[in-house]
Amino acid sequence: MARILLTGGAGFIGSHTAAVLLERGYDVVLLDDFSNAARDVPERLRRVTGVSLPLIEADIRDEAAMAAALAAFPVDAVIHFAAKKAVGESEADPLSYYDSNIVGTVRLLTAMHRAGVDRIVFSSSATVYGEPDVCPITEAAALRVTNVYGRTKLVMEGMITDLVRTGTLKAAAILRYFNPVGAHPSGLIGEDPRGVPANLMPYLCQVAEGRHPHLNVFGDDYPTHDGSGVRDFIHIMDLAEAHEAALRRVLARDGDFTVNLGTGTGYSVLDMVKAFASATGVKVPYEIVPRRPGDVAACYADPTMAANLLGWHATRGIETMCRDAWRWQSKVALTNQAP
Ligand code: NAD
Ligand code: WQD
Secondary structure: OOEEEEEOOOOHHHHHHHHHHHHOOOEEEEEEOOOOOOOOHHHHHHHHHOOOOOEEEOOOOOHHHHHHHHHHOOOOEEEEOOOOOOHHHHHHOHHHHHHHHHHHHHHHHHHHHHHOOOEEEEEEEHHHHOOOOOOOEOOOOOOOOOOHHHHHHHHHHHHHHHHHHOOOOOEEEEEEEOEEEOOOOOOOOOOOOOOOOOOHHHHHHHHHHOOOOOEEEEOOOOOOOOOOOEEOEEEHHHHHHHHHHHHHHHHHOOEEEEEEEOOOOOEEHHHHHHHHHHHHOOOOOEEEEOOOOOOOOEEOEOOHHHHHHHOOOOOOOHHHHHHHHHHHHHHHHOOOOOO
């Protein structure tokens, strides 16, 4: 079976992808600097999968460390998750985003090239579409980034496709994620953001836990079915399975492809509040507050390309997303103790 290096493998999406790859028999090597991940994630993964996987603690910007990692663990491909990902922080400190995301990716790609590793799956984002003209959004939609974080994703996408065009890489998958939420059904791994979460689901879960008095719903005057913002929430396990499907294609065929990873259905913030109550029995208090600057009314994917190229589509609905997020949050994140 192929051996795969996961940069940022201890993070939210990386750890769930590691679980799916391990369950499907891949040899997985995790690499992370733990700048945004708990140190016990590898141990939790071992409990989920029964596999003790190699872990390299390193910063992707450290090219010598990347070279050493690839020498110690010859791999067939890399899945590159490691990045800084907070939109607000990227606007406040753009240079650190250029450094972590763009410089880090240059160093990783250089080390891969020198080691002869020429297949990559890359974490991009629906943020590259900015304010879409129409929903659902196809991969052919205009790319118009509206923040520094999005800019770094677009630059990295371009670098990777250039490397395939020039023959420096043999194959690449550019995966544009919509809004990943939920957690592994075991409740042992999930999303555990540091500080006050900016994203809806982790904040909603923390309100349910009693850590905040209510959820602020940013705007009820959008041109959507109930006035609140509409997004394409995708269960993290569906997203993780999509990585395995993309990886299979990247290992089997040369060339690059770019696909949206979403469900194709938009749900509103208020839909999520209702689904959370019906899935968990916990009614989350909320208040309508003004729109959050920079937010778009609606953003959801046309996932047809992923279905056609990868034979993948999302299968889990919003109640499962809420139930699994809550299982993780109430069991683990609250006490920060493994159950
Ligand atoms: P995350 O922060 O949970 O995971 C990223 C991991 O990378 C963390 O474990 C962090 O410690 C590590 N990391 C960061 N900088 C590093 C560096 N310089 N060297 C080594 N490790 C480093 O985030 P996530 O939600 O799992 O996101 C993974 C990828 O998916 C990112 O590239 C992100 O931009 C992208 N993405 C995320 C979302 C989302 O909503 N979560 C949406 C679209 C795209
Ligand atoms: C979803 C909806 C908010 C919090 C962001 C990044 C994007 C991608 C995913 C990485 C919106 C509303 C939120 C709250 C609320 N990340 N909301 N109260 O903004 O769609 O996307 O994460 O690539 O780049 O921009 O996600 O979860 O922040 O917001 O009402 O406390 O929930 O206004 O309508 P977003 P989100």
